[in-house]
Amino acid sequence: MTGLRYVYAVCRPFGTPLQAQLTGVGGDPPRLVPHRDLVAVVSHVPEADFAEESLRAHLEDLDWLTAVARAHQGVIDALTTVTTPLPLRLGTVFRDDSGVRSMIEAREENFLRGLDRLEGRVEWGVKVYLESEPEQAPERPAPQPAAMSGRDYLRRRREQTRSREDQWQRAETFATRLHANLAGFAEDSRLHAPQNPTLSGHRGRNVLNAAYLVPRGESEAFVEQVERTKDDSPGLRVELTGPWAAYSFAGEEAAGEEPAGGRTAGEGTT
């Protein structure tokens, strides 16, 4: 019993060896499981942590999840320097190498198609935040609270509400236009659910959380396109992340076949 097999990605065979000191999930170095025209990149992980029940419990543990996510990303990152990996979802585990090989065999066609689709492409993340009302003082005690009449108070509240609605509307319009521009430039796009400010630690409300699939050679132009959005939109912040391996585009659906809006898009633009 040498543990279970945690699979990071499937790739076409690549000649360059991975960095010798690279470690994956649980500290185990990533190993290659070649089969037919493909290679699975795997680590050996303890059954105690990755069998179904323990995995379910671990996924609720932020420290554990963070360590696994960082390790997974580290391996994918290393792979992107030598090939174009087709990343698998976090926590894909098989009992042994022969289970991995059967999986490759069963999905060979899909993998090859996916790898062709992603070859030479990277993913860029673009997020738009509505900064918290900049013109309003933070919730500190009003200078003369006692002096304000009930009517003044209500009027001020109404004005604040209206201004928040205006800002929200403006942010929506901006994000919709930006997404349309970038999606037009990119080969494909996905909308992720808006991020939770508590978890992201970002100020402001996330109004767009999108991913764009861009040929590596056009990345510079894409980044410039994002930077050109520095227009007269005070109170909005655009954040660019990447280049990523094409995680958001590794799913089975081919470009253009995604149902309107995508799986996570429902929340993305409301």
Place this chain on the structure above:
Amino acid sequence: MTVVERREIALVDLLDRLLAGGVVITGDITLRIADVDLVRIDLNALISSVNQNVPSPFEESP
């Protein structure tokens, strides 16, 4: 407006991709992560472990 670029990878950006992206395969053993909308369900758990004092935002909206 400012464009912020290329900082250290934020966990939340990573989780967007690792828990909602990637090829979904049911392995020999694991739970079907594909069947669980982790980004919604487990973020509740994550958020409470990040900050016990902040209520889950998912309860605010209908």
